[in-house]
Amino acid sequence: MKPPIVILGNGAPWLRLGRIHLTAGQCGLITGPTGTGKTSVLRALAGLPGHDGQVMAVDGGIAVPREAACPVAFVPQIPDVPLRSGPVEAAVEAASVASHRFRSRSAAESPVRVADALREVGLEGAVGRRIETLSMGERHRLAIAAALAADPAVLLLDEPFALLDSDGVQMLRSVIRRRLAMGRILLISEHRPERMTGLPAVHLCMPAPDTGTAPAVPDEDSMSAEPGNWALPAAPVLCAEGLRVPRGDGTPLFDRLAMTLPAGRRFHLSGVNGAGKSRLLRCLIGAEPMEDGTVTIADLRNPSPRDLPGRVGFLPQDPPRHFFAETVRTEIGFALTRAGLCPPDRAERVDRVIAQFGLTSLAERSPQSLSVGERQLVALAGLVAGRPRLFLLDEPLSGLDPQRAAHALAVLATAARRDGSAVLLASHGSLPVPGWADRSLRLENGRLHAVA
Numbered sequence: 001m002k003p004p005i006v007i008l009g010n011g012a013p014w015l016r017l018g019r020i021h022l023t024a025g026q027c028g029l030i031t032g033p034t035g036t037g038k039t040s041v042l043r044a045l046a047g048l049p050g051h052d053g054q055v056m057a058v059d060g061g062i063a064v065p066r067e068a069a070c071p072v073a074f075v076p077q078i079p080d081v082p083l084r085s086g087p088v089e090a091a092v093e094a095a096s097v098a099s100h101r102f103r104s105r106s107a108a109e110s111p112v113r114v115a116d117a118l119r120e121v122g123l124e125g126a127v128g129r130r131i132e133t134l135s136m137g138e139r140h141r142l143a144i145a146a147a148l149a150a151d152p153a154v155l156l157l158d159e160p161f162a163l164l165d166s167d168g169v170q171m172l173r174s175v176i177r178r179r180l181a182m183g184r185i186l187l188i189s190e191h192r193p194e195r196m197t198g199l200p201a202v203h204l205c206m207p208a209p210d211t212g213t214a215p216a217v218p219d220e221d222s223m224s225a226e227p228g229n230w231a232l233p234a235a236p237v238l239c240a241e242g243l244r245v246p247r248g249d250g251t252p253l254f255d256r257l258a259m260t261l262p263a264g265r266r267f268h269l270s271g272v273n274g275a276g277k278s279r280l281l282r283c284l285i286g287a288e289p290m291e292d293g294t295v296t297i298a299d300l301r302n303p304s305p306r307d308l309p310g311r312v313g314f315l316p317q318d319p320p321r322h323f324f325a326e327t328v329r330t331e332i333g334f335a336l337t338r339a340g341l342c343p344p345d346r347a348e349r350v351d352r353v354i355a356q357f358g359l360t361s362l363a364e365r366s367p368q369s370l371s372v373g374e375r376q377l378v379a380l381a382g383l384v385a386g387r388p389r390l391f392l393l394d395e396p397l398s399g400l401d402p403q404r405a406a407h408a409l410a411v412l413a414t415a416a417r418r419d420g421s422a423v424l425l426a427s428h429g430s431l432p433v434p435g436w437a438d439r440s441l442r443l444e445n446g447r448l449h450a451v452a
Contacts, residue, residue: 032206046074073152137273313383335382373399
């Protein structure tokens with residue numbers, strides 16, 4: 001594909017992607033397997049360092065439609081907002097102020113624009129809350145609001161539906177319709193194009209690479225070469241009782257919440273953005289304070305994070321941005337070192353898990369050079385190789401195309417049965433493999449509800 005070019009001139013923006021041209025009021029949809037460069041295209045268009053794309057201006061400067069404030073806004077897959085802390089409205093205000101350099105506005109206009117942007121993404125009720133108290137899904141809504149406040153002529157969205165619950169998906173679909181009706185250009189990357197059904201879009205499919213494509217979903221026989229504990233122990237791996245955790249305003253987020261995870265079983269935890277799924281997982285590993293309650297993992301009562309290497313494989317929702325090693329292979333090996341595995345066993349396990357996750361072609365690559373989805377697979381591979389008693393996984397399929405996601409779930413299912421590990425996987429939506437979980441739970445109003 002040729003380097004993407006955005007040209008904004010004479011008040012009529014247009015965008016070129018190879019042979020595809022988008023003009024005012026049009027939307028482009030980029031699809032393709034994990035690791036094919038969808039994010040790189042958007043980052044190049046956004047003019048971010050390290051990319052070969054070009055953002056060009058004609059007639060001596062950037063000219064945008066009369067009512068638009070700035071030329072290009074980019075919302076990355078991992079939520080990013082102008083401010084890391086402080087009131088929610090301050091982050092949107094920062095984006096609105098930044099857009100003044102493209103079009104002068106009165107000081108009185110900014111608060112109105114901030115309120116409109118928060119309302120458009122469904123965060124009008126979050127005014128006054130602090131950014132650091134938001135869930136990842138809520139932060140993603142905030143990042144979208146910050147981009148909308150800048151009123152860009154070209155809006156670039158990288159996997160924008162991935163962290164949103166069903167209400168958030170409908171919200172974003174409405175945002176897309178409104179921006180197109182305003183004559184803006186949108187370019188969206190998406191692993192699940194059905195989320196765009198009914199929206200006008202020009203489809204651009206990134207070709208699969210010659211190497212590194214996702215392997216077929218494995219069956220259990222192909223995954224069980226390593227001996228394991230197929231006779232599952234009777235004692236539960238995790239038992240939580242009477243958990244009481246307050247919100248920032250003092251009201252309970254969880255009130256006397258209880259759950260038990262038997263060995264070898266897979267649980268799916270769902271809930272809307274802000275329901276407390278991520279915070280519950282952090283409470284279980286002792287990374288969040290509790291007012292009351294007990295957590296027992298294997299033989300540990302109310303453990304702290306330093307007690308858990310080798311026992312618990314925890315993957316936070318924010319995908320790993322910083323790896324320590326120079327290659328994928330050594331990064332996975334480093335994860336096993338943290339879990340206390342001796343060197344003679346480490347190399348064999350690293351090779352096995354690299355093959356299981358289809359990472360062979362990436363084994364000698366730098367983890368920092370990988371896409372978000374590929375980095376997620378590396379992190380999952382390190383956890384599976386460690387063979388913990390308990391997996392606590394927060395949105396582990398983020399950034400993965402459906403085939404890669406199904407494959408990762410198959411690997412986790414086999415690992416759970418083989419080693420007698422319990423798995424608690426949290427996501428805001430349904431899983432791509434129906435029936436994968438032995439039991440499904442929904443977190444709502446501070447309580448767990450069984451899902452048929």
